Amino acid sequence: MSEIGVYRLNIGSCNGCDIEVLSVLATRFGIGELRTKIVEEPEQANVLMVVGVVTMKMLDSLKEVYAKLKEPKVVVVAGACALSSGIFQKSYSVLEPTDKFVPVNSYIPGCPPSPQVIADGLAKVLKVKYREWSALEGFRGVPELDVEKCTGCGACEMACPAFAIELVDEGSKRTVKFMYDKCINCASCEEVCPDDAVHLAKKRHLSWPDRESMGTSAEEELAKCPLCGAFQVPAKQIRSFSDSIIEKVEKYKKFREDIERAAAVCSECRAKIANIDVGKAILFKLMVSS
């Protein structure tokens, strides 16, 4: 069997993925086992490896190179940028992700993906068996969510620079969604989580055949606002919030119900002038006791 050509196209990357693709050539990764060859012209290749965000100026080149590929055409996208624009989402010169312009067969996550993962991704599309690699001590993988501990507070959503975490409220349910296609493995979510519910995986994340299934999520029950009945604050968050208050000031123990009631008030009711008296009454109670 002859070797299969792989063509790498940089359409607006930071260079990080490019050097990791180049590192795959190192002996230890055994690229020879995959029967692939990195070629210098798109006409010689079946596999197109795209790295980087789709910038305005490179869009035409991307389509041009895809048209030049030999049949059957296989497109592998590597790195958070090519998968979903990663940290560069919402920039004025960055277009939609690669799979909106050309059909994609395999997604390799990471920022940048390690050479081991790139080689594995290639092996998967070529249907060749490839060895497994473990991660070294201290490696930052994708974030994993401890559903028991997560309260749905949303601190991670605010800290994430790549919009990889999303809170979706539907009725009395809140879904905390982690999207691995956007994740840049920076560990910001792990750092800010007040409940120690997010931990970065200690293993290398491998390639996926589609983008929808890349991720993890947790469902939280939302508490009813005692004033208007809207669902806004997760019940678990109210509990952990009042726990931490009582832990700091023990005297407030007898006001637990009041604190929990106040915490459940939605942001709209909190801003209403009519409700100021209710808030004042709670504060007064706490002040008298201390």
Place this chain on the structure above:
Amino acid sequence: MTEVMKIGPYHPLNLEPEIYEVTMRNGKIIDVGIEQGYTHRGIERLMESKSLSQDVLLAERVCGLCSQAHSTAYCQAVEKIFGAEIPQRANYIRSLVFEMDRLHSHYMWFVLLFHALHDDGHLIQVLDTRERLMDLLEPICGNRVHFSINNLGGVRRDVSGGILVKVKTLTDDLTKLSDDIMKALKDAAPKLSGIGLLPKDKARAYGVVGPVSRASGIKSDIRKDDPYAAYQEVDFDVPTENGCDVFSRALVRARETFESIKLVRQLIDRMPEGEIRAELGKPPVGEDFSRVEAPRGELIYYARLNGTNYPERIKLRPPTYVNDPAVVEMLVGEKLANLPPILESLDRCISCTNRITVVDERTGRSRKISLDELRRLK
């Protein structure tokens, strides 16, 4: 006969997209036009929409090879406005990762040079030994390429003693690798000498920085001229060459790897114990700038804060931005066969360089104005 050849935006010669329009007459290059903007990602604007600590992560994603340089320069500029005192251990860790970054970046450059020279034996040797360096960067920082170890006020992770011992052991093997690279360069000297000349006066005129300027005999290194992080407390030399050609640029980089190895050893030996992060407090109002010596040369970050958690303006000046125009000077008068090594000798990093140019139609055109018109304007 005049021929025009367009190289790019994607081409085997370019690791990153960029267009070189080469005009040739009788087999010699007479003019080169450069077109950029293919990897423009609007980073400066994007930085204004992210918080100060998120921008550390965005700054290092400007460039994959100078990752640590970008985040250090950004952090230092912002920390200066905060008036923060960075713990000494954090400064040492920053410098250590900085030098390891420079080593792997320079080794990657040699991989590309040996590729241009069709020397596969040395290419694989450098790649394989470089992997061992990457295997130590991974446990120190958590990632092979984007380290994310810097943080406003210090560093995010401490380094364990066990890893430091491993890094020190590896430096012996890296010295051996650099020796081998030196030997290989001496063998390749006939192919590389005398091409891509950039004389000292021209180098000054173009304002080139980093290894390109040092290969033209200009002794400039921000680590020495304006010490930052822990560079005040370590000893090292700034290698310069007077050949002004591709060979000199390769030699300067090879000699710099020895200096970096020396620095890594000293930083590990003298690393103090203590805190790794200082508290910064509320964001102030103010502006400042910081510069560092990235693997490709001087990198400048300017920051202006307005008292909120979002910067008002971040401006960066990467090294390739000033080095790239000098390629015209190097290429004119050369044979086409010498084009690949000359382009490679710059160690271009396009990802940080790409800008959008807006040309104003009115200022582009000159127009004479009469005295009468001038009077009427008043």
